[in-house]
Amino acid sequence: MEYNFKKIEKKWQNFWDENHTFEAKTGDKSKEPYYVLVEFPYPSGSGLHVGHVRSYTAQDAIARMKRMQGFNVLYPMGWDAFGAPAEQYAIKNHIHPKEAVKENIKTFKGQMKNLGFSFDWSREFSTTDPEYYKWTQWQFLQFYKHGMAYKDTIPVNWCPTCKSVLSNEDAAGGVCERCGSSVLQKEKAQWMLRMSDYSEDLLKGLDDTNFAEKVKLGQINWIGKSTGVEVDISLVGGGKFSIFTTCIETIYGITFFVVAPDGKLIKEWMPRVENKEEVQTYIEATAKKSNMDRTELNKDKSGVEVKGIKAINPVNGSEVPIYLGDFVLGDYGTGAVMAVPSHDQRDFEYATKHHLEIIEVISGGDVSKQAYEKKDYLHNPESRLVASAEFSGMSVMEAKKAITKELVNRGIAREVNNYKMRDWIFSRQRFWGEPIPMIHCEKCGWQPMKEEDLPLLLPDVAEYEPTENGESPLANITEWVNTTCPSCGGAAKRETDTMPNWAGSSWYFLRFMDAHNKEEFASMEAMKYWNRVDWYNGGMEHTARHLLYARFWVQFLYKIGLVPNKEMIWTRVSHGMVLGSNNEKMSKSKGNVINPDDVIKEYGADTLRVYEMFMGDYQQDAPWSTDSLKGCKRFIDKIIRLKDKIGTGSGYSRELETLIHKSIKKVEYDLTHLAFNTVVSTLMILANAYDDQKEITKEEYRVLLILLNPLAPHVTEELNELIGYEPICKSVWPKYEESKCVETELAIGVQVNGKLRGTIQIRVDEEEVSVKEKALKQENVAKFIEGKEIVKVIVVPKKIVNIVIKG
C-alpha cells in the first residue's frame, strides 16, 4: 500500500466526525463513566505548540484505549480565551478581542482536528462565551452572597510608564515585562475571595485525591502551614499587641520587637511615637520599594526604632524596645515578631546592624558569631535552655511545651496555625475578562446584580486603552458604567474591574459534564453521573496555582451544596516540555520553534503523534529531534509493509503467542502509568518479531494494529479496513492471558562472586538442583571455579545464579 497519509488522515477524521464516534452520552448506565481531561489551551495567535501535541496525544491514547475497554469516556476540549495577549492585540489593531479570539480558536480547532484527537466536540465552549461566563459571574455572586467575596485596599504592582496594574507574573523581577520600567507598589481597592478560610480544608482534601506526590507537595508548600504560638505583648503605659512565633522556647532571649512598616500596628501607634518624622520616612520608603527591592535588601536589615513606645516581655517583665523593619511582613501572622537574635539569623543580622543586645537562651552554639537556629538545635539532643528562669536546664521540646502551657494558662497566649496562602486577589484592571457583576450605589454601597440579569456582557467598543489612573478600560465606557442600583433604583455605577484569567478555568471541568445547560452551570444529576475528573493532565507550571484555585472553587461549591464531591479531580499528572533541538525552550527569538502543521504536512499526524510519545520520559522535558521523528515514520512504513506478510494461517502462532500476550499486558500497563515511550518500543519489538517471520496471520496483524491505534489512529484504521474488519474505534481491546505471558524457556545469567561469567538455558519450571548443576557445568563458569572452594550457590528462580567461591 502506498502511504498517502494526507488522504488517509482526512478520510478517518471525517468518518469520526460524521459518526459522532467520540461524543459521550451523559447518564449511560450500560457503561462505567471515565473522564479524561487535559488543560484547555489559551488560543494564542501563534497556533498550537508541539508541546500541546504531547499531552493531548497522551490523554487521547488513554481515552481511546479506555473506550475500547468498554468505558463511557468523556474527553472534552474548550478554550480559555480571556487574557492579556488578546487585549494587547486589540489595542494595537483596534478590533474587538472577541474577533481575534474567534480566529485563533478556528486555527487551534483545525490543528487539533488534523491531529485526530478524539475530543467530544459537542461539548466545546470558550470561557469568553456569554453562555459560559454568565455562570462564572453567577458563581461569583454565590461567593459574594456567602460572605466569601469582599473589597479591600491592598498594594498592587503598578507600572508608571504603561499606567497599568500588573500581575505578579508580569512584574517578575520588579520590572514591567512589557516596557522594562521599575514596578512600584500602589494602593488599590480590589475584590478578594476568602481563600484563606479554606487553607486547612485544601490541605486535608489532598488525602481524597490521587495526585502525583510532587503535585501534592506543591500544594502543601503553597498553603505553607506553620504551627506556633500567638502571644499578647503589653506596652509600657497601656495597650498591647500580639506576635506569632514557632520558637516559643526562645522567649527569654527577646531583646527587641520588630513590626512591619506596612502593617496596621504602626499606624495605630503613630500618635504616641516620638520620632514621627523618621518613622514616617521609613514607612514611605518601604512603600516605594517593589517586592523585588525588598528581597534584594536581604543582607541589609534596614529599619528604625519606634521611640516613645516600649514593650514588656511577658515572661520576665523586662522593658524591650520596638523597631520597624521591612523584613517583617504586614500580611503574615500578626505583622509583628519577637526578635531573638541569639537564635534567629534575621534577628541576629538586625541586631548586629542596629547594635542591639544578644542573649543566649539555648546552649550548644556560638551566638557571638551567628544565630544558633531551630534547624540546628532541634537536631542537637545536648542543647538545653539557659538563662530562662525555671525553664533553664530543660530540653528544647520540654521547654516548648512548658512555656506554651504557662502562657496559655495565664491567658495571654494561644496555640495557632498560620498559613502563607493569602486571600485570592480577584480584580484585574483589564477589559478582556469576565465583568464582575457588582454595582456601586452612593446610598446602598456595593450591591450584587440580580441573578436573572446575568450575563453582564462586555460592551462592543473599539478602544481598549487603559485609563490614566490605572482603572480598567471599562471605566472609560460611561454608557456601560452608568446604571441603576438593584436595591434602590437610583443612579449607580458598575464595577469596572474584571475577573482574573484563573476564574474561568477554575470550574470549566464541571461545565464539560453538562455543557449546554441553560438553567444551571451544570446539573447535579450530570455531575453525579460523571462523578469527577478521573485523569487530569497539564503542565507542571499550573500544578500549584490553577489546581489550588480550582480546588478552592469546588470546595466552596460543595459547601453550599452545588457539586457532589469535595474534590472533583482524582488523578493529576503533569508532563515535561518539548524543547527545541538545542535543548532550550522553544521561542521565536531563538529560532528553534517547530510548527506542528509543517510536521503533519511532511510526515503525517500519526508519525508526529508516535514520535511525541516516543521522544522520552513523559514527565521530563525532551528536546526535539527531526531525525528521531523520521525513525517513527519508518516504523509506520514497516507496519504497512507487514500487511504483505499476512498468510493463510489463523490465530496466534506458537512463535509469537507469548510475545503478543506480553505486549498487550505491557501496553495496557504503560498507557496508564505515563510510560508512553515504552509503549512505542514494545510495539517496535513486536513489529520486529513479525518481520522475522516468513508469514503472519490476520489475527496477529490485527492485534498489532489495535495496540498501536491509540497512538496512530488513522493509519491503523485504514489498514484494519483493508484486511476486512469493522473499525477499530468500534472494536474491543484485546485481552491477554497471564499464563501465556511467560516464556517456557529462558536464558539466565550465571555469576561467580557477583560477576557475570556466562548464561544458561533453563525451562521456566526447572528444579533448583538442575539449574544449579547446569550453572556449575557452564563452560566459562567452570574455568573460574576450578580448584576453588564453593562457599554457596544462590539460585534466584527465573533470574540468576550466583556462585560464591573462596580463594
Add this chain to the structure above:
RNA sequence: GCCUGUGUGGCGGAAUUGGUAGACGCGCUGGACUCAAAAUCCAGUAUUAGCAAUAAUGUGUGGGUUCGAGUCCCACCACAGGCACCA
C-alpha cells in the same frame, strides 16, 4: 537559603520487587540491491586490549550495606524548575 526533579554510550532514552546495565530508536561504519541516488534489507556499534573466544573498566563523585547495587543508606558535586526575609 529552602523545596522539587534530574545526572546511564556519539544522541533521545530502557532496566515494574536489589538479580544478565545500555531494551527500543537515532546517528555512525561496512555490505547487498541500483548506471547512480533515494527507499529498503543484512551485519556491526559502551570503553580499552585482542582476529576471536574472552578479560579489565563502566550508570555524576567519595564511602557503606549485600552473595549481588543504576536501583538501598550516608556525605558531597553539577544542572534544571519553583518558592524566596513566612517569624
